[in-house]
Amino acid sequence: MHFFLKIGLSLIRMKNLSLLFAAFIFIVFCTVTIYLIEPDTFESLLTSFYFVMTTFSTVGYGDYSPVTGAGRLFTVLMYLLGIGLLGVVIGKIVDSFSIFRKRKEEGKLAYTNENHIIIVGWGKKTETAVEEVLSSDSFSEVVIIDTLPTSPIDVAINRVHYVQGDASEEETFTRANIKKAKSVIIFADDTIQVPSLRDAKTLTTAITVERLASHVHTTVEIMTKKQIPNFSHVKVDEFILSQETTSLLAVRSAMHQNVSTIVTQLISRSRGEDLFEAKVDPKWQTYGDAFHDLLASGAxxxxxxxxxxxxxxxxxxxxxDAVLYVICNEDTHRKLITKSINHL
Structure with missing residues (x-):
């Protein structure tokens, strides 16, 4: 008993790769040996391999079994060692899945896909943005960067990945695979009360993004308009003035009823007509050509x-270098995409 206990402890302490290699060698050894001992019982190596695996897994169908004393003795020894070895291997595999899920929840895993959207900072705005991305595009994936100890979104959602780390550090964005990202959204830190300090942190993050991947489209939320000049040396593609945008929309809604509803509808894919980008058709010469052709298509x-x-x-x-925008519904936009592909 002490002998088998000692072997079991040694197997548990083995590295995963070494354990898998040892299991492979042992299975091959048993397969070949039992075949050589009883070639008449086990007609081929495939049959002996089948017998070895059903024995290790304790299934034991009984359709094949050794008939000689040597074969039965070897089977007993093979069983005593093999069931422990296979049990440890299965345990290691289960542990690996648990460790993988834990590391994913903690944001320790690197993101390896491409054309994703990186969102910096978790909050209600980020939650809304993630929902909008997932509902707007069935293929786009989102990488959230924050310092939370665990993912704020269920890791079972395959299109959302969490990376834990400081957004001002290169290593964090490297794990988010920023060089192959489609765009980056930087939200102001809601935990900082002073607007200028919030913008200062946003600026630091934007500088990091520019240094690592200047080609990636960057959208930044800033709190006060006077802070825009401080971003003059950073390649930020678009600014969102958080407080000013809300105020202007509220005023327009007060002066002209339903304006806020129209704007919300245009920037959200949840219902009605939406705002889309339209590819330029080579046959269009003027804006008038594009206008009338798109209008005939429903956009x-x-x-x-x-x-x-x-x-x-x-x-x-x-x-x-024109980038055209149209108002239409989802079906019309899909037809426009198909039409532009056919013209290529």
Whole structure:
């Protein structure tokens, strides 16, 4: 008994790779040996392998069994050693899954996919943003960066990954695979009460993003408009003035009823008509060509990047770097995508 206990403890202390290699060697040894001892009983190595595995797993169907004394004695020794070895291997595999899930919950695993959206900072705004991404696109994945001890979102949601760490450190963004990300959203830290300090932390994070992946589209939330010049040396693609945007929307809603409802509908994919990007068709020469062609498809052209005066520039040629935006429903947008692919 002491002998088998000693062997069991030695197996448990073995490294996973060494244990798997030892199990493989032992199974091959048993398969070949029992076949050589009783070649008439076990017609092939495949049959002897089948017998060895059913014996190790204690299934024991009984369709194959040794008939000689040597074969039975070897089977007993094989069983005593094999069942312990297989049990340890299975235990190690179960432990590996548990460790993997624990590390994923703690945000210790690196993200390896591409074209994902990185969101810095957890809060109610992040939660809403994640829900919007998941509902808007059935393929996009989100990586959340924060210092929380465990993931704020259930790790069973495969399209959301959590990375724990300081957003001002390179190692954190490296684990988030920032160089292959599609975009980065940096929300202001709600735990900091002073607006200027919140913007200072956001600026530090933006500098880190710029240094590691300047090609990635970056959207930053800032608290006060006067802080924008401080971001002048950082390549931030878009700013969101949190307080000012809310105030302006509230005023417009008070002056013109339902304005806030319309704006919310346009920026959310939850219902009705939405705002989409439309690929430029090579056959379009002017904005007028694009406007009338899109209108016939059920979409309304409203802007080229930040320029929303398309209706007064229909006679102008579309520039090569144009980024057109339309208002339409999801079905129309899918048809436009299919149409643009067919024209390629």
């Amino acid at each position: 309304t052209l409203i802007a080229d990047r930040q320029q929303m005066d398309i209706n007064r520039r229909l006679h102008e040629d579309i520039p090569s």
